[in-house]
Amino acid sequence: MSIRVLISDDQELVRAGFRMVVEARDDLEVVGEAGDGEEALRLVDQLHPDVVLMDIRMPHMDGLEATRRLLGRSGAATDGPRPRVIILTTFDLDQYVYDALRAGASGFLLKDTPPADLAAAIRVVASGEAMLSPAITRRLIERFTGLPGPKASDPAALGDLTPRETEVLHLVARGLSNAEIASELHLGETTVKSHVARLLMKLGVHDRVQAVVLAYETGFVTPGSVSTGD
Secondary structure, eight states: OOEEEEEEOSOHHHHHHHHHHHHTSTTEEEEEEESSHHHHHHHHHHHOOSEEEEESSOSSSOHHHHHHHHHHSOSTTSSSSOOEEEEEESOOOHHHHHHHHHHTOSEEEETTSOHHHHHHHHHHHHTTOOEEOHHHHHHHHHHHHTOOOOOOSOGGGGGGSOHHHHHHHHHHHTTOOHHHHHHHHTOOHHHHHHHHHHHHHHHTOSSHHHHHHHHHHTTSSOGGGOOOOO
8 A cells, every 4th residue: 555645835846846756656655735734734634645745934834833733633633643744844954853843743854855765754754753864863962952941841751661661762862763773672673663652652742753852851861872873
């Protein structure tokens, strides 16, 4: 079954380019296009995509607000789970990355990302994982270094994690996939998925990206304690 993709960008030429990239893959399909955030929300309800490629700067409603509304909804207006969101922008700015992740996005990529990497990112977030380019991950961690807050309202939930779940969270914060965590800890990938699912439930977050944001904001994970690689 193909991964259903909705493209939201105010420039028709950009949407056409993304459509070409997506439809060149047998396992991906474009189910619709939106020119702004308001239209994107309407089409999500109508078309039920698995992944939304969301531009940040759009008229009427920008991509950050659309993402907040999409992922903050109860889901009553849609059948099944809410889609994953990948933010795509020409602006490599820290605040955009931070705001996008806090809004609930599962990925953040620049528009000049190579086609193969974009397709891979769609597959990664559709599977329930997060996708950040290594350069953006480094900047995000550097940004957290200078943030005095805001602090999470219930950091006590982090204390409920088992030692293994704590270890897994630290590795997730390094940007490792489930397969990479399995290799690092000498565990089966299915076991790692179970650990991730349990820690997300305990922390009350819907996505591993949100778990990382919470971990940094509470000081549970500190920037100097992780390495993002190249």
